[in-house]
């Protein structure tokens with residue numbers, strides 16, 4: 001039995017012999033598992049943390065093994081009931097080192113993962129954003145890479161995980177896109193185009209999967225304080241011959257709340273769509289953008 005892990009034990013600890021690890025009970029004693037793409041940094045990392053703090057076991061995907069390991073090491077273990085009333089089992093999270101844009105090998109990598117970790121209840125579609133720049137300046141290969149890394153990889157992930165969700169009659173798919181699906185952002189040509197393709201994919205999937213109790217929703221982050229935003233501000237500043245702080249200041253000015261978003265604020269919206277509370281909501285795109293969008 002996990003020492004110190006009682007039923008109300010949010011924040012309880014397990015004594016592993018060498019060090020104490022926080023333990024969170026799975027809600028209702030039922031283990032839910034989430035695959036989180038792009039989980040090593042930024043928004044995906046915040047999503048992984050948020051879900052784990054609510055008792056969800058996380059499969060954290062990204063390319064950097066070191067960053068994923070540090071994430072998995074810091075997440076609380078998930079406690080589920082054991083074979084007898086007095087026993088509990090602690091479930092660990094999983095780092096899945098994988099480049100989602102290498103779609104020719106993604107399916108075989110996922111097959112190995114599924115043999116190890118089984119089906120998932122929650123699929124969070126997320127990866128690194130495409131390079132900035134105008135549409136016309138973009139190389140054809142930038143489009144190929146973005147479509148492979150977002151649309152094609154999402155299709156492969158869905159083909160892998162949706163059958164299990166259908167079998168259980170429930171599932172949650174949440175895609176992290178951008179406010180550009182409603183209002184294109186200047187200087188993000190490839191990204192704007194790829195997000196629209198993803199939004200169309202999500203909306204179509206939502207209709208197809210609704211009869212099986214599976215919801216598909218989208219979260220549209222506004223300007224959010226992550227490595228991605230830092231890189232974009234750097235690139236724009238270099239191109240325009242201004243300081244990157246000035247670029248960030250412009251973004252803040254275009255946001256009625258007068259600040260950048262924090263990754264945790266995006267993660268809360270993802271966790272809502274992934275929760276039982278959102279059981280009758282599907283095909284929706286929720287902007288979490290401090291009021292940036294001018295449309296309803």
Ligand SMILES: NC(=O)c1ccc[n+]([C@@H]2O[C@H](COP(=O)([O-])OP(=O)(O)OC[C@H]3O[C@@H](n4cnc5c(N)ncnc54)[C@H](OP(=O)(O)O)[C@@H]3O)[C@@H](O)[C@H]2O)c1
Nearest residue numbers: 038040041042043062063064099100128129223224226228
């Ligand atoms: N931040 C914003 O203001 C903002 C606004 C709107 C939309 N978005 C979008 O939201 C998503 C997440 O953004 P973010 O700001 O969190 O970005 P980020 O800080 O750059 O994090 C991106 C994550 O994706 C992973 N990743 C990148 N390429 C990958 C690949 N080929 N295969 C697997 N994992 C990959 C990265 O980890 P590894 O390097 O370890 O692979 C990292 O964990 C992006 O699509 C971004 O464009 C962000």
